[in-house]
Amino acid sequence: MAKPVSVEVWNPNGKYRVISTKPMPGTRWINLLIEQDCRVEICTEKKTILSVEDIIALIGNKCDGVIGQLTEDWGDTLFAALSRAGGKAFSNMAVGYNNVDVNAANKYGVAVGNTPGVLTETTAELAASLSLSAARRIVEADEFMRAGLYDGWLPHLFVGNLLKGQTVGVIGAGRIGSAYARMMVEGFKMNLIYYDLYQATRLEKFVTAYGEFLKSNGEQPVYWKRASSMDEVLREADVISLHPVLDKTTYHLINKERLATMKKEAILVNCSRGPVVDEVALVEHLKQNPMFRVGLDVFEDEPFMKPGLAEMKNAIVVPHIASASKWTREGMATLAALNVLGKIKGYPIWGDPNQVAPFLNENAPPPAACPSIVNAKALGLPVSKL
Numbered sequence: 001m002a003k004p005v006s007v008e009v010w011n012p013n014g015k016y017r018v019i020s021t022k023p024m025p026g027t028r029w030i031n032l033l034i035e036q037d038c039r040v041e042i043c044t045e046k047k048t049i050l051s052v053e054d055i056i057a058l059i060g061n062k063c064d065g066v067i068g069q070l071t072e073d074w075g076d077t078l079f080a081a082l083s084r085a086g087g088k089a090f091s092n093m094a095v096g097y098n099n100v101d102v103n104a105a106n107k108y109g110v111a112v113g114n115t116p117g118v119l120t121e122t123t124a125e126l127a128a129s130l131s132l133s134a135a136r137r138i139v140e141a142d143e144f145m146r147a148g149l150y151d152g153w154l155p156h157l158f159v160g161n162l163l164k165g166q167t168v169g170v171i172g173a174g175r176i177g178s179a180y181a182r183m184m185v186e187g188f189k190m191n192l193i194y195y196d197l198y199q200a201t202r203l204e205k206f207v208t209a210y211g212e213f214l215k216s217n218g219e220q221p222v223y224w225k226r227a228s229s230m231d232e233v234l235r236e237a238d239v240i241s242l243h244p245v246l247d248k249t250t251y252h253l254i255n256k257e258r259l260a261t262m263k264k265e266a267i268l269v270n271c272s273r274g275p276v277v278d279e280v281a282l283v284e285h286l287k288q289n290p291m292f293r294v295g296l297d298v299f300e301d302e303p304f305m306k307p308g309l310a311e312m313k314n315a316i317v318v319p320h321i322a323s324a325s326k327w328t329r330e331g332m333a334t335l336a337a338l339n340v341l342g343k344i345k346g347y348p349i350w351g352d353p354n355q356v357a358p359f360l361n362e363n364a365p366p367p368a369a370c371p372s373i374v375n376a377k378a379l380g381l382p383v384s385k386l
């Protein structure tokens with residue numbers, strides 16, 4: 001028998017039982033569920049990552065929907081348990097859903113939600129922060145200062161890279177990759193080279209217009225190029241940021257061979273998913289190339305780092321915080337709750353998961369729709385006409 005899991009209960013007499021596997025920021029998401037007759041149970045277990053058994057115990061015999069986290073393994077076992085309990089809705093509190101077996105969810109008729117859009121700028125800002133911190137060696141310099149080693153200005157002290165006029169490379173120019181590209185191009189007057197399976201037309205138009213603006217101002221314009229291969233980006237860019245989804249095609253996209261094709265003084269940033277980079281190969285590359293720098297928000301075996309990474313002065317490492325701004329995290333909680341609520345209430349699916357602003361307006365009730373259900377088509381769910 002699974003061990004009981006501690007929960008905090010809101011609106012005990014609510015008709016629909018909705019579980020959140022973690023406390024989430026803000027209260028709007030709780031209020032929205034309560035207003036629609038949900039009993040909300042929030043898991044308060046101290047352990048950070050819940051096991052499949054913990055979640056089965058949470059689901060119990062009657063559960064209408066679950067809001068879960070990217071650290072959980074949502075496969076056949078959990079979707080079967082949810083389905084047995086009468087549940088038809090699950091939402092990750094994340095845009096990435098590589099922890100979810102969508103085919104298994106389809107098999108049990110469970111809708112799978114995610115939280116796009118609300119975290120685009122926040123995540124891009126962290127990628128930009130890591131790019132700057134790596135270029136200007138901010139973490140190393142901070143450690144040096146705190147260690148009491150600063151004894152006066154020197155011409156060679158912590159010399160880094162100037163971004164202006166260099167080339168930023170983006171792999172995966174979707175929502176976040178494009179937002180990051182715009183920040184780096186506009187903020188630092190960098191040229192852009194990108195690789196994606198699809199053309200990023202709006203991004204191209206933005207860089208063209210900005211280049212024309214700079215030219216009309218008598219300044220050096222900026223340029224863009226859509227690369228025909230990822231290797232072209234790796235060879236040509238000075239700063240490369242990874243923003244693809246994690247799937248079979250992007251696992252170990254950056255490996256030993258590809259690292260070797262990058263410039264010796266390049267900067268690599270990863271705010272997508274850890275396994276996009278072969279971390280063992282990366283540690284070796286950092287050892288062999290002290291001028292090569294990385295900024296990492298995500299790791300191959302989270303929460304662990306591969307041996308040697310923590311000792312590398314040319315690596316900046318932060319604990320998967322790219323979407324961690326208050327507004328974004330509260331918004332993610334709201335979108336995840338509304339995905340689950342919408343499915344329970346039989347609402348249609350919002351027409352454009354990139355335009356989620358109406359769900360985030362605290363001064364108006366949210367639309368009667370599920371903001372983003374990734375398997376809507378497979379389940380034949382209707383799309384909102386709103």
Ligand SMILES: NC(=O)c1ccc[n+]([C@@H]2O[C@H](COP(=O)([O-])OP(=O)(O)OC[C@H]3O[C@@H](n4cnc5c(N)ncnc54)[C@H](O)[C@@H]3O)[C@@H](O)[C@H]2O)c1
Nearest residue numbers: 096123172173174175176196197244245249271272322323
């Ligand atoms: N570190 C964090 O906290 C954090 C926060 C948000 C998102 N993420 C990650 O970022 C990912 C991207 O989020 P998004 O909202 O920009 O998604 P998105 O779907 O808008 O963008 C992903 C892009 O990757 C491209 N792509 C897919 N396969 C590719 C390949 N083999 N080569 C090159 N490009 C490929 C797609 O065409 C798409 O344009 C998420 O799936 C998630 O894993 C991480």
Ligand SMILES: O=C(O)[C@H](O)CO
Nearest residue numbers: 093094095096119323
């Ligand atoms: O995919 C996501 O949304 C992140 O990794 C957490 O914000």
